[in-house]
Amino acid sequence: MKLMLAYGIFFIALVIILGLVWTYVHAGKLLYSKNSVESPDESNRVPTLFVPGFFGNRFSFGRLLSRLVNGFHANKSMVIVVKRDGSLKVIGALDKSRPLIQILFSKKTVRVKEQTTAIMKIINLLNSDYSINKVNLVGHSMGSISVIWSATNMGKQTHTVINKVVTIAGPFNDIEVATNARGIEQTELNADGPVSRSKVYQVLSETIKDLPTNTQILNIGGISDSKSNSDGAVSINSVRSLGFIVRQITKRYQELIITGKNASHRLLHENHQVDKSLAEFLWDS
Structure with a gap:
């Protein structure tokens, strides 16, 4: 027995x-929709790059990308692995309809500077090898900092236009990104923004002037813990801090705050409300 x-x-x-x-x-893996959208709408042809956060891996966006393929006719037609030496391993080729690009880092402890360098390298590769002159960027956690930084510097370092940016659980006013603080970093917001401003926030405030004025931004945050007013890792005030600097440049900024147990830091990219909001924002679906 x-x-x-x-x-x-x-x-x-x-x-x-x-x-x-x-x-x-x-x-x-690469994934393709059985019913790709054939539309003259340019938004359906713009590639969308997905950038994970600190210690990100295939799971960071893998299941979300699968749901976008199965539920919203997107095509995960390219995976790009950034190796430890910074070189790129490209898997697949861009589809013409709602192409998604999953970015993976061999070095899991990669930081913002290394991520943004890789993003620029990838965007230049897409421009030179695939004639791509417009992209969307989606980032989670630390990846949110990287995509905003990339969006503000793209005009200087590439020949590509930034179209739409989605940030998910971005620690925009945390004291230090990619660290596990003992407690949630809370900062009060007033009419002018955060009362206390981190170094990360100050740098973003100085560089945001280079963000193209027609850039569309969707900033998603979560509240899974009402006591700390956070997603369990990043306070909602840190997430919302982005709006105070971005609204100075573009009026095409919007926020989505999701609440409940499925709004935790690690579950936001598994949240079906996020899936739907992404599809609506990127493709008007």
Whole structure:
């Protein structure tokens, strides 16, 4: 009886492990919609790059990308791996309809400076090899800082236009990005923005003047913990801090605040409300 129980537990554990392995591998695969949207609308042809946060991996955006393919006719037609030496491994080729590009970093502890360098390199590659002159950027957590920084510097370093930017759970006024603070970093907001301003926020405030005035931005934050008014890792005030500097440049800025247990920092990119909002923002779907 004990032997049968042990075999049963072993079998269940093996199934779970194999399931996780399959899911992990699948999260980095190319995926194509069975019903791609054929439309003259330019928004359907602009590639969208997905940038993970600190310690990001295939799971960071893998399942979200799969849902966009299955539910919104997008095509995850390219995966780009940024190797430790900064070189790029390109898998796939861009689809003409709602092309999605998953960016993965071999170095999981990559920081904002390294991410933005890689983003610029990828954008220049898309321009030179695929004649892409317009892109969308989506970032989660630290990746949100990287995509905003890239958007403000793109005009100086590339021949590509930034179209739309989506930030998810961005720590825009945290004291230090990509660290696990002992507590949630809370900063009061007044009519002019954060009362206390971090170095990250100050740098963004100085460089935001280079953001093209027609850039469209969707800033998504979560409140899963009402006591700390945060997603469990980033306070909603830190997320909303972005609006105070961006609105000085563009009127095409909007915020989406999601609440509930599925609005936690690690679950925001698994939230179906986020899926729908992304599709509406990127493709008017």
